[in-house]
Amino acid sequence: xxxxxxxxxxxxxxxxxxxxxxxxxxxxxxxxxxxxxxxxxxxxxxxxxxxxxxxxxxxxxxxxxxxxxxxxxxxxxxxxxxxxxxxxxxxxxxxxxxxxxxxxxxxxxxxxxxxxxxxxxxxxxxxxxxxxxxxxxxxxxxxxxxxxxxxxxxxxxxxxxxxxxxxxxxxxxxxxxxxxxxxxxxxxxxxxxxxxxxxxxxxxxxxxxxxxxxxxxxxxxxxxxxxxxxxxxxxxxxxxxxxxxxxxxxxxxxxxxxxxxxxxxxxxxxxxxxxxxxxxxxxxxxxxxxxxxxxxxxxxxxxxxxxxxxxxxxxxxxxxxxxxxxxxxxxxxxxxxxxxxxxxxxxxxxxxxxxxxxxxxxxxxxxxx
Amino acid sequence: xxxxxxxxxxxxxxxxxxxxxxxxxxxxxxxxxxxxxxxxxxxxxxxxxxxxxxxxxxxxxxxxxxxxxxxxxxxxxxxxxxxxxxxxxxxxxxxxxxxxxxxxxxxxxxxxxxxxxxxxxxxxxxxxxxxxxxxxxxxxxxxxxxxxxxxxxxxxxxxxxxxxxxxxxxxxxxxxxxxxxxxxxxxxxxxxxxxxxx
Numbered sequence: 001x002x003x004x005x006x007x008x009x010x011x012x013x014x015x016x017x018x019x020x021x022x023x024x025x026x027x028x029x030x031x032x033x034x035x036x037x038x039x040x041x042x043x044x045x046x047x048x049x050x051x052x053x054x055x056x057x058x059x060x061x062x063x064x065x066x067x068x069x070x071x072x073x074x075x076x077x078x079x080x081x082x083x084x085x086x087x088x089x090x091x092x093x094x095x096x097x098x099x100x101x102x103x104x105x106x107x108x109x110x111x112x113x114x115x116x117x118x119x120x121x122x123x124x125x126x127x128x129x130x131x132x133x134x135x136x137x138x139x140x141x142x143x144x145x146x147x148x149x150x151x152x153x154x155x156x157x158x159x160x161x162x163x164x165x166x167x168x169x170x171x172x173x174x175x176x177x178x179x180x181x182x183x184x185x186x187x188x189x190x191x192x193x194x195x196x197x198x199x200x201x202x203x204x205x206x207x208x209x210x211x212x213x214x215x216x217x218x219x220x221x222x223x224x225x226x227x228x229x230x231x232x233x234x235x236x237x238x239x240x241x242x243x244x245x246x247x248x249x250x251x252x253x254x255x256x257x258x259x260x261x262x263x264x265x266x267x268x269x270x271x272x273x274x275x276x277x278x279x280x281x282x283x284x285x286x287x288x289x290x291x292x293x294x295x296x297x298x299x300x301x302x303x304x305x306x307x308x309x310x311x312x313x314x315x316x317x318x319x320x321x322x323x324x325x326x327x328x329x330x331x332x333x334x335x336x337x338x339x340x341x342x343x344x345x346x347x348x349x350x351x352x353x354x355x356x357x358x359x360x361x362x363x364x365x366x367x368x369x
Numbered sequence: 370x371x372x373x374x375x376x377x378x379x380x381x382x383x384x385x386x387x388x389x390x391x392x393x394x395x396x397x398x399x400x401x402x403x404x405x406x407x408x409x410x411x412x413x414x415x416x417x418x419x420x421x422x423x424x425x426x427x428x429x430x431x432x433x434x435x436x437x438x439x440x441x442x443x444x445x446x447x448x449x450x451x452x453x454x455x456x457x458x459x460x461x462x463x464x465x466x467x468x469x470x471x472x473x474x475x476x477x478x479x480x481x482x483x484x485x486x487x488x489x490x491x492x493x494x495x496x497x498x499x500x501x502x503x504x505x506x507x508x509x510x511x512x513x514x515x516x517x518x519x520x521x522x523x524x525x526x527x528x529x530x531x532x533x534x535x536x537x538x539x540x541x542x543x544x545x546x547x548x549x550x551x552x553x554x555x556x557x558x559x560x561x562x563x564x565x566x567x
Contacts, residue, residue: 154555161516168482182480185524
């Protein structure tokens, strides 16, 4: 348990040549903000811009060139923190390197921006937590953990690089290349990296799990219990286990031309009363389970990290019935800053206990209402 | 053709230089054409002169005009200690310290299978030969603290330890005079990992 030490909130978010925005600047309330308007006007783009500043990634998995307004060379998103007045920015060129800055100073690497704007984003795409591939679930863990723990970001980037290098050795050997006695050196370097990634992910899921169960009980009225578990693809734990396993799996890896052991093969499992939510859950049960995991993420930030994250809700209200909607919004109101998108404010107005700051989006323009 | 043939040739040659793209190559070519002829001849001469006179030092594999480079031919340098570096420029960095009195060995790269660089592409056989002489007691691996630099160091350790040589690696951690607030997270993490007793 952690006493809350910080509560980062944004005073403004500004977009330049970003998607369908020419230039826009929105002053945000430190509490609830509602972005509304018809489909295709740019509501989610605004949320996407905020999440880009948090994670340097698009929550919709968009590439840089998709983020830039048609005909422009680069988009820019920036935001100013309410308490410190500090500005952070990200320049996204259609091609070439992204640049991140804090104030007027460019950061040495874009990833150094990650962690400055703690945030949790909920969107309909989060359903991949149940319905998607293991890869989607690993990305979920990687994105979140990278924001919480900069050491994790370094560890996962390092691991991905090592994996590519080791696989390149295997491929060269498979194609009959001789003189690749360096495989063992790659094993030696990769073993501690693999152990670190797996350990940090396991610990994260373990600390997330009780919060997910708690949130799920609240949402479902305690009908079933939700458990989330990290499921490693092999039984290695320590550095030494990985090193042995890399050596033993050599022949199999050679045939595959790829590494068969390691955290890049792990998965995250959601279970409802002991049964796989992916296999046995109804659509409604799956949706509730995912929502509980997302709410658990927020709780974990608050209780274990000591930070109230910025919460982004992208168009999820319409999928919920009125009582769930009320529960989610009520929960959200206890957090710090929340930015919500929806198509029709009037349809959800009654679910807010206090009126949010409202912005109507119309063809890439922001109209305060 | 956009440019006269000799100019197009020049641009094509310049484009082959590392870090030079088509636009820079054009700019350099135009600049060269505007220089006095003597200056350009000097530039051309220095290119061929350097290329024909500079070779690899027979011992350390660094660039040298003579058979052995200045450091390797200096009798005051301690031959029992070898600092292994990835690139010739790294020798200059360590030399500026005025602290290391041993000799060097230049690998001309680090292991990077993705770029097709394995042990055979580096000057490792030459290093093993130097050890085989028996006079070397310590190898200090000073490759960069990247995954490729680390792995190269591990490879060298595996290769040479059976020969009875001590293999060490440069420490990595906080920059001196650095500020905790500005240290990048990976550096800070490794500084924690490699902390030492006071």
